[in-house]
Amino acid sequence: MTYCVGMMLDRGLVFMSDTRTNAGVDNISTFPKMSIWEQPGECLITLLSSGNLATTQAVVSLLDERTKSPDDRTPTILGVPSMFQAARLVADTLKEVIDEHAQAGMQADSAFHATMILGGQIAGGPPRLFLIYPEGNFIEACGDTPFFQIGETKYGRPILVRAYNSAMTFEAAMKLLAVSFDSTVKANLSVGAPFDYHLYEEGSLVTGRTGRIEGHDPYFQSLSQGWSDALKAALDSLPDFDLS
Template identity: 60%
Template sequence: MTYCIGMRLERGLVFMADTRTSAGVDNFAVSKKMFSWQVNGERAITIMTAGNLATTQSLISLLEERSVSESERNPSILREPTMFQVARLVGATLREVIEDSSPTGQTSADHFGASILLGGQIKGGKPTIFMIYPEGNFIEITADTPFFQIGETKYGKPILVRAYDPKMDFADAIKLLLVSFDSTVKSNLSVGLPFDLQVYENESFETGRTKRICEDDEVYRTISTGWGNALRDAFQLLPSYKL
């Protein structure tokens, strides 16, 4: 399984993805699920993947291959004029991969399926994030839905809903995402460290600051322990319910 989050703030975008892949309870591996492209001063694009690993790797390989040189960028995510058009291209490419992988076409999408988070900014447009489904259709982030999750979403969502603030700075947003990821890791063995993190600042048109957060990261360990202690303390402060 997988856990990925794409979040939009007033200052920009924040992306985080785990790296665990599994083929059973005793067979774990690490695989990158976050990929980025940029054209300096013109566009920055980030993709995170969840689902069938063969499907997602084929998708990324196709997008990379079609973006290698100027003469071969047709179609390419480095030539599309808007993020909306990039989302359409990624959705069509995902559908192409699934249809090629399945002997019965799109009817086997469940077996070969994948979900994608696509985010970034192209000059002249606003920073945005799309969630792309296996069928190739997609939805865009809004003020009412300021973050998207794919993969194992249910354990980490409550803290996002309660604590998200579009005005928060990047440091607090990363802290919020780490709490969400930590809650998921403690609840599901198919999600695990290390986490890949990326921050995109509005109008920078660069993929921005990136980091791989490992188990020995001191800040992550402090957040993990502190959040657990804070929950226990808060529980004790709540009134008991007596019949």
């Protein structure tokens, strides 16, 4: 399973993804689920992926390979004129990979499906954020839906819904996402650290602050314990149910 979040702020875009792909008593694997394409001064595009690992890696590999050997008939992720066209390209590539699996006889319902979050900025346009479905269609974030989640979304969603504010700083957004990821990890073994992040500053058109938060990171451990203590204190402060 996976947990990834893409979020729009007044200041830019924030992305975070876990790295766990298999979970079990003796089977835990780690792979990055975040990809970044950059052409300084012209475009910056970030992709988060959830779903079948073979599918998501094939999509990223195809997008990479086509930037190295551009074809006038086939647009590349670094050659599209707008983020909308970038979303169409990724959606078409995802559908292409899934269809190839099906034609090869690998028809296990949704076993080869994947869902993706695409965000970034291309010169001349604003930062934009899209949620791309395995069927090849997509939707765009807006004021009413300022963030997208993919993977194991339900445990980390409540804090995002309650605390999100488009005016928050990158530092505050990182704290919010760390709590959201901690809540998910506590509830589901299939999501786990380390967590990759990317903070994109609107108008910069270059890769922003990136990094990885390990499970044993002192800040993350402190935040996890502090959030647990705060929840318990808040519950204790509420009146008990009156059985009389």
